[in-house]
Amino acid sequence: MGRVVVGSDDVYPLARFVVDYLKSKGFEVIVVGALKTGSYYPWPDVGFEVGEAVSRGEATFGIAICYTGTGVSIAANKVKGVRAALCIDAFTARAARLWNDTMERCKCLGVEC
DSSP states (O other): OOEEEEEESSOOHHHHHHHHHHHHTTOEEEEEEHHHHSSOOOHHHHHHHHHHHHHTTSOSEEEEEESSSHHHHHHHTTSTTOOEEEOOSHHHHHHHHHHHOOSEEEEEOSTTO
16 A cells, blocks of 8 residues: 555544554554654644655655644645645545545544534
């Protein structure tokens, strides 16, 4: 399978689940942010680091997670050549990849999601 970079601004159970799930499906997973440090990590840095890893070719795609998903999306889109989309469900993630050629999916953890 491919290599995926996953970053989160905090050590959310969902973020850990995403990493474990991807590994169970055969992906090599690179972790950044709170998943690497074990403590809170600034969301702009998470989005940018995930975007940079994809841009440099270290990963085929990336997943950035913060409470709303908006912040990491904005930060990731600052990286030249990266297209990140805020995805709140499987349809949006699939459509963003298929129709918008996104390389990064940003997840939200807010109550409304």
